[in-house]
Amino acid sequence: MSLRYPFQQPPGAGQTVSITPDIKWLRSPLPLSLNHINCYLLRDQNAAGEQGWCILDTGMNGDAAKQQWLDVIESQLEGDPITRVIVTHHHPDHVGLAGWLCDTLQVPLYTTETEYFYTRAFNTAPPQQPYWEVQRYFDQTGISETDRKALLANQDYNHLVSAVPAAFHRLKDGDRIQIGCQQWEAITTRGHAPEHLCLYCREQNILISGDQVLPKITSNVSVSPSQPADNPLQDWIEAHATMAARVPDSVLVLPAHQLPFYGLHARLQAVVDHHQERLSALLGLLQEPKTAQQITRELFNKPLDSFQNFLAVGEVVAHLHYLLQQGRAKRELVGHMYYYEPS
Numbered sequence: 001m002s003l004r005y006p007f008q009q010p011p012g013a014g015q016t017v018s019i020t021p022d023i024k025w026l027r028s029p030l031p032l033s034l035n036h037i038n039c040y041l042l043r044d045q046n047a048a049g050e051q052g053w054c055i056l057d058t059g060m061n062g063d064a065a066k067q068q069w070l071d072v073i074e075s076q077l078e079g080d081p082i083t084r085v086i087v088t089h090h091h092p093d094h095v096g097l098a099g100w101l102c103d104t105l106q107v108p109l110y111t112t113e114t115e116y117f118y119t120r121a122f123n124t125a126p127p128q129q130p131y132w133e134v135q136r137y138f139d140q141t142g143i144s145e146t147d148r149k150a151l152l153a154n155q156d157y158n159h160l161v162s163a164v165p166a167a168f169h170r171l172k173d174g175d176r177i178q179i180g181c182q183q184w185e186a187i188t189t190r191g192h193a194p195e196h197l198c199l200y201c202r203e204q205n206i207l208i209s210g211d212q213v214l215p216k217i218t219s220n221v222s223v224s225p226s227q228p229a230d231n232p233l234q235d236w237i238e239a240h241a242t243m244a245a246r247v248p249d250s251v252l253v254l255p256a257h258q259l260p261f262y263g264l265h266a267r268l269q270a271v272v273d274h275h276q277e278r279l280s281a282l283l284g285l286l287q288e289p290k291t292a293q294q295i296t297r298e299l300f301n302k303p304l305d306s307f308q309n310f311l312a313v314g315e316v317v318a319h320l321h322y323l324l325q326q327g328r329a330k331r332e333l334v335g336h337m338y339y340y341e342p343s
């Protein structure tokens with residue numbers, strides 16, 4: 001079943017599109033091949049009962065993105081103030097301007113506890129030398145010395161994320177949060193991020209999905225050096241079952257990238273099918289034992305820069321850990337490197 005897109009054109013720079021009278025959609029520029037993130041404004045009231053707008057996801061830290069917020073607040077909100085900022089997860093395109101917005105506008109931040117503290121943890125000065133755990137992850141996956149150096153030279157979370165607010169309001173799974181006249185249910189999931197927040201409004205039949213559900217691209221699901229034994233693909237597949245069980249297929253999905261769409265359940269199934277196909281393709285490459293880096297080269301079969309390669313290897317390791325957990329693959333440590341084969 002194909003998806004339906006009720007809004008064919010995204011908002012232009014500095015503009016908003018009204019999804020409903022209570023929800024505005026804007027796009028913040030990203031200096032990446034994925035060149036935008038969708039942010040949303042929800043009609044709200046502040047603690048004093050005054051009309052205003054709640055920001056949902058903020059964009060990446062940068063002058064153009066900041067200027068766009070100032071323009072939007074000045075020209076698109078009929079003079080109403082911002083009431084608060086909600087962030088779905090700690091990735092720079094979502095949380096990047098949260099600190100700046102909260103600080104400049106003196107409004108509170110709402111997010112999940114894990115995502116807040118991930119942001120705080122990454123939002124500190126990087127170490128002079130990479131941690132031994134990071135080196136060990138590189139050793140075990142087979143990432144080359146050249147790629148390691150290029151990657152570590154470009155650790156720039158701090159540049160992409162403005163200083164995180166000193167306080168936050170915790171949202172947790174199942175919470176019902178009142179935003180203006182509407183009640184939204186918090187649904188949290190793991191796999192792409194550790195406690196990713198989605199908001200579902202039953203009355204309006206709208207889901208703000210962050211990176212949990214995107215209409216055409218699939219979100220990155222990676223093992224990272226900070227949790228080298230993790231099985232995020234298991235979490236990710238379970239998250240799709242959770243979304244299908246808790247949110248009806250008829251919902252309008254407002255994703256963090258690309259266009260709003262109808263067809264949630266078909267999209268959830270398509271993403272799970274995609275990962276099952278990748279698992280089969282990956283197993284098919286293991287006629288002889290291979291490292292995660294070797295598998296990545298064969299599976300992606302195109303030039304990747306050091307960061308793309310890091311993400312791709314992380315995805316391959318996520319799929320390998322899923323296969324290990326299921327007993328469909330095994331691995332052996334040879335020297336410093338893990339070699340994988342079917343079991």
Ligand SMILES: [Zn+2]
Nearest residue numbers: 089091192211
């Ligand atoms: Zn993300």
